[in-house]
Amino acid sequence: MGRPLTTFEEKRLDDLHSERIENWLDQGHGSCALRQPGIAEMVANALRFFDGDRYELHAWCIMPNHVHAVLKSSPAHDISKILLSWKGFTGDQYRKSTSTRGEFWQKESYDHIVRDKEDLANQIRYVLNNPKKAGLVDWPWVWRRP
Numbered sequence: 347m348g349r350p351l352t353t354f355e356e357k358r359l360d361d362l363h364s365e366r367i368e369n370w371l372d373q374g375h376g377s378c379a380l381r382q383p384g385i386a387e388m389v390a391n392a393l394r395f396f397d398g399d400r401y402e403l404h405a406w407c408i409m410p411n412h413v414h415a416v417l418k419s420s421p422a423h424d425i426s427k428i429l430l431s432w433k434g435f436t437g438d439q440y441r442k443s444t445s446t447r448g449e450f451w452q453k454e455s456y457d458h459i460v461r462d463k464e465d466l467a468n469q470i471r472y473v474l475n476n477p478k479k480a481g482l483v484d485w486p487w488v489w490r491r492p
Contacts, residue, residue: 378410379450385440386487389413392436401428405470407477408487414473416466429455 380386386408393415397403400423404416419425437450460466470490477485 379440379444380408380413380487381410383486384443388439388443389432389436390487390489392432392439396428396431401425403489403491404466405473405490406488407473409476409480409482414476416460416469416473425457426455429457 380389389408390406393403393406393408393413399420401417401419404418406413406415406417417425417428419428433451433455440450441447458469460469474488474490477488
């Protein structure tokens with residue numbers, strides 16, 4: 347067993363892992379059910395439903411096979427419960443509308459704690475640019491708080 351990783355090395359490994367996953371997703375792997383306008387709209391409505399109550403949305407993007415959302419949860423609502431609520435509701439709605447069974451979302455979620463205003467701006471920019479980076483032209487499922 348070698349020496350423990352430094353904080354810098356751990357962060358770099360995390361960044362590389364995240365980049366690899368994002369590249370895989372942006373290549374359009376998986377079912378891409380969110381490419382269907384009715385399914386994407388259902389997810390967008392779910393994201394907006396408790397905006398201003400349980401959380402404050404800053405930006406979101408619904409990609410063909412995954413979703414990005416930048417939000418600040420209210421003190422009374424835990425981010426993991428917000429994500430479970432989104433996934434549970436939209437998964438149920440998807441299964442009902444398509445008469446399918448099984449999982450709609452992966453169990454895991456990737457989250458990032460925003461540390462400061464610069465980091466917030468970077469996360470919002472990343473979310474807004476994700477469709478263009480993936481080659482999606484005039485992608486309608488992107489939103490930013492005015």
